[in-house]
Amino acid sequence: MNNHLLIYNTLTRTKERFEPINIGIVGLYVCGPTVYNDVHLGNCRTFISFDLIYRYLMHLGFKVRYVRNITDAGHLEGDRDEGDDKFEKKAKLEQLEPMEIVQKYTLGFHDVMREFNTLPPSIEPTATGHICEQIEMVKQIIANGYAYEVNGTVYFDVEKYNLEFPYGQLTNRQLEDLIENTRELSGQDEKRGRLDFALWIKVKPEQIMRWPSPWGWGFPGWHIECSAMSSKYLGNTFDIHGGGMDLQATHHTNEIAQSQACNHKAPVKYWMHTNMLTVNGVRMSKTAGNGFLPGELFTGNHPLLEKGYSPMVVRFFMMQTHYRSTLDFSNDALQASEKGYARLMAAIKTLDKIKPSSTSGIQLSGHEKACHDAMNDDFNTPVLIAELFEAASIINSANDGKTLLTADDIIGLKKLMHDFVFDVLGLKPQTSNTLNDKALQGVMEIILEIRKEIKAKKDFAASDKLRDDLGKNNISIKDTKDGAIWTVQE
């Protein structure tokens, strides 16, 4: 088991050596999407980042239980527990039942995740499936003295909690500063303190999504679901909790408070936060209206895009930036990634053609170590990719006969590329071996044979026309020393 992994912990704002609570086993919880709308690309970035983390932990040999929830209830619009329920509002707009909204966008979310080649989590619990657990937790928090009920709504008492625990620790803030920067309570506000938040919310008469509780009909507050579900599946204290940076200040801060108040334990050892995706320097968000939908990106059907980019190119593009840095979207950057990605994949294919030598001109173990070092340094994918390009250079050089590789070198390089490109980075070759492709392969062999004959007669006008015409149909022909090869452009 590799024990050199460093993880940046938001709690301490430093990189820490990763030591799981139970040897060899990792509990990982990631805040999933609220399924009242299409996932936009910013959401996807977080889930793709944690997919990488999940994959690498498994690559290191850990047994990982990866829990990522679906929020399908209790998420209000507007601020401070007073807005409309997101699902009910969307249901009215689309003239559907709230649970039809949930179903529709859950399915859409899964489709997109599949396109990005993310592994499904071990458990994907929903808020509505864990109402009992949430109610029990709220009861316990009240019993422990950190929450109070007013007219069927239960609030968490932040100021009382802060007397014993540092409420603002995750964002390094003092309670006084937080209070100062929060707006005044309005006249009819039921809360005792400005920072108090709802654990359970009394239902409005017109609302459909409602459950019985000791405090009457209502629904759970947004933050309690993650506390309830993470402790149920991973225990009262578990290893890693992740999510987007935007959840840090409110959602995760409240999660810590709830779990601590309920279980008398800090819930999480390592907090990990992914940075935001930006478009022209501005954060991509639902409210800013600058969100790309994944489908728009794949097809290029968006005013800001010059063309479409395949899911694997987008994934590769994201991996070229570290997860804690902002990632800015632009055509130039995407095109650069597209070409680089193609080069990397081509090198992997080339590996099959290299003839082994009896002597070796490389030190493979050094490259393997460099790959692991990069990933062990808080999942530094840009450095890993730089190293993989070094490997690609070796492969290309060997293919040109300028670097010697033994049979063992070739096997080792294949394993290196397979492990890191496919297993860890989660990329996959874009060409699939369907029946159609097999038919196409036969056709292309015939065409290339004909073209070879034309070229032998030095009728270059005809052979070039054939190449150009195939190019217009996204099939590119390249003449190499060993004859012509063809590839389908994505």
Place this chain on the structure above:
RNA sequence: GGUCCUGUAGCCGAGUGGCUAGGCACAGCUCUGCAAAAGCUGCAACAGCGGUUCGAAUCCGCUCGGGACCUCCA
């Protein structure tokens, strides 16, 4: 206002106090009927000003610029 992050060559992006990632683009050469691919070579950067140091893009301070969170958002 509070808490932070950030400013790296044409573009995207890593980075350790000393040994100048990587990708894309660009230029030259090799290969080639041409093109492409591939290889080799070249190219250029650390926002500004001070300080610490034998030495700083890397540490500290200030100035200027960009961004996030503090109200729903991954």
